[in-house]
Amino acid sequence: xxxxxxxxxxxxxxxxxxxxxxxxxxxxxxxDRERDNYKKYDVVLNGRELQILYDDxxxxxxxxxxxxxxxxxxxxxxxxxxxxxxxxYRIEFHQGQIFMEGRLVEFTFKPSVPKLQxxxxxxxxxxxxxxxxxxxxxxxxxxxxxxxxxxxxILTLEAxxxxxxxxxxxxxxVQEIYIKKGQLVGTDEKLVLIVKN
Amino acid sequence: MVKSIDRLLVANRGEIAVRxxxxxxxxxxxxxxxYSEQDRHSMHVRLAxxxxxxxxxxxxxxxxxxxxxxxxARSLEVDxxxxxxxxxxxxxxxAQAVIDxxxxxxxxxxxxxxxxxxxxxxxxxxxEVGVPLTPGTxxxxxxxxxxxxxxxxxxxxxxxxxxxxxxGMGMAVVRNVDELNDALKRTRKQAEASxxxxxxxxxxxxxxxxxxxxxxxxxxxxxxxxxxxRECSIQxxxxxxxxxxxxxxITEEEREFIGQKVKKLAKLVKYENxxxxxxxxxxxxxxxxxxxxRLQVEHPVTEMVTGRDIVVEQLxxxxxxxxxxKQKDIEFNGHAIELRICAEDPIHDFRPSPGKVTxxxxxxxxxVRFDTHIYENYDVPTDYDSLLGKLIIWGExxxxxxxxxxxxxxxxxxxxxxxxxxxxxxxLANKEFHEGKTTTNFIEETQLIPYIKEAFNRRVAACFAxxxxxxxxxxxxREDSKWKDQARLxxxxxxx
Numbered sequence: 001x002x003x004x005x006x007x008x009x010x011x012x013x014x015x016x017x018x019x020x021x022x023x024x025x026x027x028x029x030x031x032d033r034e035r036d037n038y039k040k041y042d043v044v045l046n047g048r049e050l051q052i053l054y055d056d057x058x059x060x061x062x063x064x065x066x067x068x069x070x071x072x073x074x075x076x077x078x079x080x081x082x083x084x085x086x087x088x089y090r091i092e093f094h095q096g097q098i099f100m101e102g103r104l105v106e107f108t109f110k111p112s113v114p115k116l117q118x119x120x121x122x123x124x125x126x127x128x129x130x131x132x133x134x135x136x137x138x139x140x141x142x143x144x145x146x147x148x149x150x151x152x153x154i155l156t157l158e159a160x161x162x163x164x165x166x167x168x169x170x171x172x173x174v175q176e177i178y179i180k181k182g183q184l185v186g187t188d189e190k191l192v193l194i195v196k197n
Numbered sequence: 198m199v200k201s202i203d204r205l206l207v208a209n210r211g212e213i214a215v216r217x218x219x220x221x222x223x224x225x226x227x228x229x230x231x232y233s234e235q236d237r238h239s240m241h242v243r244l245a246x247x248x249x250x251x252x253x254x255x256x257x258x259x260x261x262x263x264x265x266x267x268x269x270a271r272s273l274e275v276d277x278x279x280x281x282x283x284x285x286x287x288x289x290x291x292a293q294a295v296i297d298x299x300x301x302x303x304x305x306x307x308x309x310x311x312x313x314x315x316x317x318x319x320x321x322x323x324x325e326v327g328v329p330l331t332p333g334t335x336x337x338x339x340x341x342x343x344x345x346x347x348x349x350x351x352x353x354x355x356x357x358x359x360x361x362x363x364x365g366m367g368m369a370v371v372r373n374v375d376e377l378n379d380a381l382k383r384t385r386k387q388a389e390a391s392x393x394x395x396x397x398x399x400x401x402x403x404x405x406x407x408x409x410x411x412x413x414x415x416x417x418x419x420x421x422x423x424x425x426x427r428e429c430s431i432q433x434x435x436x437x438x439x440x441x442x443x444x445x446x447i448t449e450e451e452r453e454f455i456g457q458k459v460k461k462l463a464k465l466v467k468y469e470n471x472x473x474x475x476x477x478x479x480x481x482x483x484x485x486x487x488x489x490x491r492l493q494v495e496h497p498v499t500e501m502v503t504g505r506d507i508v509v510e511q512l513x514x515x516x517x518x519x520x521x522x523k524q525k526d527i528e529f530n531g532h533a534i535e536l537r538i539c540a541e542d543p544i545h546d547f548r549p550s551p552g553k554v555t556x557x558x559x560x561x562x563x564x565v566r567f568d569t570h571i572y573e574n575y576d577v578p579t580d581y582d583s584l585l586g587k588l589i590i591w592g593e594x595x596x597x598x599x600x601x602x603x604x605x606x607x608x609x610x611x612x613x614x615x616x617x618x619x620x621x622x623x624x625l626a627n628k629e630f631h632e633g634k635t636t637t638n639f640i641e642e643t644q645l646i647p648y649i650k651e652a653f654n655r656r657v658a659a660c661f662a663x664x665x666x667x668x669x670x671x672x673x674x675r676e677d678s679k680w681k682d683q684a685r686l687x688x689x690x691x692x693x
Contacts, residue, residue, distance in 0.1 A: 018626035
């Protein structure tokens with residue numbers, strides 16, 4: 001920090017900070033053998049659900065196989081979460097609400113229970129694709145028996161005036177197709193089953 | 198003679214229906230809203246003086262149903278119909294039916310809509326008044342010698358385009374002569390299959406252009422003005438997502454040049470009411486794309502820099518009044534940016550992410566405007582597009598507008614489902630955007646999406662660490678619905 005700056009005043013305003021970090025990548029990939037130290041959690045931040053790993057002893061959070069070391073400081077009524085040593089977030093808890101950098105956020109977490117559909121699918125070596133939202137099946141790009149890999153386009157769902165391509169997140173083979181082209185589907189309706197090779 | 202409009206039917210939904218109700222109120226018109234049952238709790242239904250349900254069903258049974266809309270107009274004895282944007286706004290048959298039934302149509306004459314809606318006709322009209330066009334063939338071409346020499350004249354890269362196509366279908370980019378014949382054969386096949394006619398033509402392919410458009414307004418007395426340009430280069434799925442006025446790339450001379458051409462085009466087709474001429478722009482050259490014969494989503498940025506209410510003026514023009522402003526009255530002050538806030542998740546390929554708005558916190562302050570139809574507890578229907586509202590920011594200059602937009606966005610909280618606001622924030626803090634280096638390929642070129650994901654992950658890590666280490670975040674499912682009380686109790690006990 002430069003000498004003429006007030007103590008505690010960051011040399012970067014939020015917009016400048018955001019500019020500075022924009023092209024930076026997190027290259028801290030973790031090794032598989034380290035995973036034993038971590039507990040799995042299901043979290044939701046502003047409507048996005050994801051699964052993370054957390055090591056209680058170090059404060060490391062793992063998301064998408066990348067490590068985010070965290071530290072928490074208590075500071076006069078709010079908390080400061082420091083992520084990867086250089087990103088500061090001011091977090092405040094007030095009457096059941098959570099504010100991050102002064103803005104209301106929705107955040108919940110719970111320990112991951114292996115009963116969850118997603119986890120079960122992983123364990124049983126299959127992927128059941130369900131409709132993420134109601135819409136119209138405008139195209140099916142695979143046939144039963146087709147081999148697929150991560151990213152292979154499976155079908156196109158038209159919803160909210162958009163064509164949404166749904167692709168496979170595993171390598172495998174198409175086992176079942178539950179829908180037809182032109183069919184209207186509701187949220188969570190079964191679409192396609194893919195089985196790992 | 199000036200027509201009177203005492204009661205206006207708004208044939209639309211969402212934020213634009215709200216916008217039109219607001220404008221009608223300024224002229225002391227009563228408003229009639231129509232709605233599908235999926236939209237029963239939408240804000241426009243509540244704001245209008247009268248609301249009529251057109252029952253549950255797809256848009257063709259309500260917002261696109263000409264007969265039902267006209268029946269409603271008759272039974273509620275309205276004087277005029279405003280179509281908004283989308284739905285029936287550019288339907289010449291609808292405009293004609295409205296007029297034939299004795300109502301006032303708040304929009305251009307059906308003949309003008311029809312002429313501008315036809316690709317070849319509108320290209321011809323543009324050529325007639327000297328509006329710059331993409332060099333191309335004006336007649337269909339067949340594979341062979343003639344095509345090769347035509348392509349030579351136009352210059353590569355070339356776009357092969359179906360003459361009767363649309364929606365991004367039946368097009369191919371050709372980079373050299375070896376690819377030409379194959380592309381022609383392929384596109385003709387596609388065009389035949391999709392549009393019933395195999396005709397294709399050649400056009401110069403403008404690579405990495407900006408999207409520039411000119412707002413214009415015309416009255417029934419033949420007066421036409423232009424209101425400057427908007428730049429709408431930042432798009433996803435070829436749909437605009439951020440718009441600004443003025444464009445950082447356009448000089449005053451260019452604005453005047455293209456503005457005058459657009460006015461000529463409007464006069465040629467006997468245009469009335471508000472319209473927008475769209476262009477691709479690259480290295481000082483404009484290439485005419487099309488005219489949107491209606492009000493546009495992004496009209497507010499022009500309103501902010503000109504200080505003129507375009508929708509109120511639309512209603513005045515529909516009453517056969519003279520344009521309220523002369524060209525010299527249109528002055529440009531400062532800079533405006535519009536951010537379309539959508540129920541879309543940028544880190545999952547902008548897929549729709551509708552849900553219930555559980556909390557809504559709106560930003561405020563000088564130069565901050567939010568046009569929306571959503572409110573707390575509003576359920577975003579899955580039947581329509583994902584637009585939740587438009588955050589429109591004015592600043593004394595572009596830099597101030599960007600800063601103001603960034604910080605306004607950092608206060609905006611739409612809670613309940615993912616939105617694209619993280620995308621906007623990252624764009625507003627992007628160096629290329631600050632420098633005005635924007636093209637229609639901005640998202641691909643800047644590779645912002647991985648960064649949005651990365652920033653999101655960091656926020657998750659921060660929230661999680663703060664939650665787990667302070668035991669202040671509880672699960673809704675863990676102890677019924679007591680978690681909020683519990684958290685409240687804890688925070689009170691600790692004096693926070």
